[in-house]
Amino acid sequence: MKHKISSEKEMIEFGKDIATKLNGGDIVLLYGDLGSGKTTLTKGIASYFGIEDVVSPTFTLMQEYQINKSASTQVSKFVHIDTYRLEDAEDLVEIGAEDYLGDGNTICIIEWPEKIEGLLADKKVTKIIIEHDGEYGRRIKIED
Numbered sequence: 844m845k846h847k848i849s850s851e852k853e854m855i856e857f858g859k860d861i862a863t864k865l866n867g868g869d870i871v872l873l874y875g876d877l878g879s880g881k882t883t884l885t886k887g888i889a890s891y892f893g894i895e896d897v898v899s900p901t902f903t904l905m906q907e908y909q910i911n912k913s914a915s916t917q918v919s920k921f922v923h924i925d926t927y928r929l930e931d932a933e934d935l936v937e938i939g940a941e942d943y944l945g946d947g948n949t950i951c952i953i954e955w956p957e958k959i960e961g962l963l964a965d966k967k968v969t970k971i972i973i974e975h976d977g978e979y980g981r982r983i984k985i986e987d
């Protein structure tokens with residue numbers, strides 16, 4: 844599926860839209876260059892679950908959020924991983940990331956998933972590929 848986005852606000856709305864289709868255990872991989880909008884999209888998804896304080900886990904690698912209001916799903920955790928500064932996938936294992944990947948109560952969103960392909964090899968994932976299209980435009984492709 845392909846989509847065209849023309850502003851940051853639309854990216855947030857697009858994230859909320861994606862969120863309506865997510866369930867516990869889902870792993871969403873966000874591909875795209877620096878500044879393509881991966882974190883912005885994550886904020887949109889999180890916002891649907893009532894999480895408004897998403898900060899980019901560039902240095903912490905992983906941020907966990909509790910989901911309090913979850914209308915239609917049994918999701919109770921939202922986990923945001925950013926591997927940009929990760930040197931060794933083992934560092935992510937050490938902070939417990941594997942417990943979340945595919946866990947039935949958790950939604951995982953991963954920026955720069957290329958770096959941890961080994962950890963994701965046997966998991967069911969949704970891939971979202973974001974490409975720049977001018978300063979505010981973005982093209983988005985979703986592969987299930």
Ligand SMILES: Nc1ncnc2c1ncn2[C@@H]1O[C@H](COP(=O)(O)OP(=O)(O)OP(=O)(O)O)[C@@H](O)[C@H]1O
Pocket residue numbers: 848849850851852854875876877878879880881882883884954978979980981
């Ligand atoms: N249509 C758009 N969608 C998302 N962001 C946009 C859009 N147009 C402009 N921007 C700007 O692009 C930047 C996107 O930043 P964001 O942190 O979301 O990207 P990122 O892909 O997470 O980058 P990084 O690889 O550094 O983590 C923001 O400064 C935002 O204001």
Ligand SMILES: [Mg+2]
Pocket residue numbers: 881882883899925954
């Ligand atoms: Mg980011």
